[in-house]
Amino acid sequence: MSKTARVLLWTALGIGFAVIYFPLLVVLLNSVNADTTFGWPPKHFTLEWWGRAVGNEGALHALWTSVLVGLVATAIALTLGTMAAFALQKYRFFGRNSLSLLVVLPIALPGIVTGIALNNAFRTILGIDLGLITVIVAHATFCIVVVFNNVVARLRRMGGNLEEASMDLGADGITTFRLVTFPMLRSALLAGGLLAFALSFDEIIVTTFTLGTGMETLPIWIYNNLFRPNQAPVVNVVAAVLIIVSTVPVYLAQRLSGGDSSSGGRI
């Protein structure tokens, strides 16, 4: 490849990354901007808004809801995603391809479709009032695929040799799972769980349609306060917190998965 082409490609990559990270830096910078109205460039800096955000009842309550929903949804997704991954990776059966499509569907369709479908099912068909349970069910539904993908990638890489060797040496199925399969899966499960939690923590569209009235997750709290000018400084802090809180698990998960999840998508 010509030298010019190389320079151009590296430049494109550099500019691309600058554009990807710049808006996030602006949000972080804004959270310590002393001006209550956003003006660029910021002139004075303060940690006052961080202090106020820590004492903000609405934001704290929303944080708690987010964590609770994320933990329960992740637990469900870990169970169901792992079961589905074992079934689809280790067995060949009729309808296998359709089933793998079904696992991806909640996230391949636009969030608004998943949201309204579940909203309609809960309210019109089942007659259940929206609340905490409904949002957990919704989050678990689209988190399954994250766990599923991580576990499938690991199972594919592992192959079946070690398990067969374990059986040949006289271990039964349960012992093999406990001493061979599970230890090799552990980091993939952790990575999948972290990603599922991050996905649930950030989700807003499906949440809007399935959360009970008067309840707020952190993204919904931001959204509800976004258009209130006097809340701007605290919104900036919560936004900054969301950036930090949600990127850490993703970074960790990437390192844990050992490059397993090469699949590009939101998955």
Add this chain to the structure above:
Amino acid sequence: MTAVSPPSRRVSAFFHRKPRLRLGMLLSAPMLWLGLAYLGALAALFITAFWSTDVFTGKVVTDWSLDNFVTLFSDSVYRTITLRTVGIALLVTVIDAVIAFPMAFAMAKLASPRAQRLLVIAVMTPLWASYLVKAYAWRTLLSGNGVLNWLLKPFGGTGPGYGVTATVITLCYLWLPYMILPIYAGLERLPDSLVDASGDLGARTFRTFRSVILPLTFPAIVAGSIFTFSLSLGDYIAVKIVGGTSQMLGNVVYDNIGAANNLPFAATVALVPVVIMLVYLAAVRRTGALDNL
């Protein structure tokens, strides 16, 4: 293994002899959840689209009719919104593909293996930083005294403000990583020897790109486009945050669930992105893009 007690060994042996039973047990819970709950909900959504809402009580009336579909297709407001939504989704997809390709190419073919890993993490990490926060970041960037106006001022220009252009910019930004990652994966699989061979045979850079690289990575680009296109079709929050007064299909769905309390019509409108996506998926099936997801 001396620690294993006989009963557990008997249980293991029982299941070992019955692979179908093991499969059934593994599949039962996930399929109950996804098959019944999720597919059931989608089916119910489809059915609800043919129902209507009682004007006085606001309750859903289970009488079958095509009224919602007639309204959707005959009312010029909804036609405009549908066309605008599809147009925005197409534009976002094309812009993202154009921006993502050189980035992915530099990552896959120029960077060292160690740098590759770091670059992938650098793309993945902001991907998960809250969707809402990223849209919000663009609201401040595009605002009257925001960064964009400040940057353009010395050149006598101004930013686009809030509107359709702002929506396209924001959506491009939001979904860019979804395009970079599949293209990167596709390029990584492309053998260097093919590119070298093309050069040895006398092709210049552009010719190699057009005749060798592009055809081989096309499925990966299509795979990325599935995400950018689908996510743009269903979006309503970015439009609310930076879109000014313009609306997309998602906003119609949202407004009909909330303020208008017309769930059946919302269901009808929500079927539009589903149908478009199913047609799109069917159209790209033959490229092999679905295996790249």
